[in-house]
Amino acid sequence: MSNSSLFLPSTFPRAPIQNGLGRYLNQLQRITFKFCKSxxxxxxxxxxxxxxxIEFAKANAGVVVYVKPRRHRAPVMVAEYLNGERHWMSCRGQSNEEIKKWVDLMRGQNANSSSVRLRKMWHTDKPSIQGPWTPFTHKNPELNFAVFPDQKLSQPMDVGQTATEKLMEIFKQQKISDQSLDSKQAE
Structure with missing residues (x-):
């Protein structure tokens, strides 16, 4: 374990609160933009x-938007979520496009996805030097640069013989061998 994770708040991993099973509740409750006019x-x-x-506020009617001008201060964005967490982010020197991307990220993320050291019920004295396994560990790197939908990646994989075809072939071979045994026994 590295020393950088020692100062993070720690918690056991929890499953999300079934958000989206009945209806989706946007986790972002309010967002405050603090900036200097000059x-x-x-x-x-x-x-x-x-x-x-204005477009963001119309598209996300469930999010309360505050605009707070401050004199001689760096721009800041503060997002508050349903579980009470607040994410503070400095926007000093960022462009309009970068701020749009950060706002979209804060709108779509869950408040628990912040930097938290996840604790586990087990411990090892010799952790893996390869890092943790993720679903993307052994994926083709072409997926990182693909623009979806991609015709090449949408094609079915050529696996040769399917499991059903293999079973049918084994069954036919057994049937032929049974018939040959029966004919030898009849003689």
């Missing part, structure tokens, strides 16, 4: 507020 590092935040904030 400072240069707030230019991207001001552009986002002037051009894209």
């Amino acid at each position: 400072h240069g590092s707030s230019k991207g935040m001001r552009d986002f507020i002037e051009n894209d904030l």
Whole structure:
């Protein structure tokens, strides 16, 4: 275990609260944009507020949006979630497009997806140097650059003989061998 995880809050992994089974509840409750009206590092935040904030508010009616001008301060975005967690992010020197991406990320993520050291019920003195296994560990790297839908990746894999075909072949061989045994026994 590295020392960087020692200062993170720790918790046992929990399953999500079945969000989306009946209806989807957006986890982002409110988002606050704090910026300076004249400072240069707030230019991207001001552009986002002037051009894209109204569209965001219309598209996400369940999210309360606050705009708070502050004098001579760096721009900040604060997201508050249903479970009470607050994610604070500095937007100093970021462009309008970068802020749009961060807002979309905060809107779509669960509040528990922050930096948390996950504890487990087991412990080992010699952890793996290869790192933890993920579903993407042995995937083809072409998937990282593919634009979906991709015709090449949508084609079925050529596996040769299927399991059903293999079983049918074994059954036919057994049937032939049984018939040959029966004919030898009849003689």
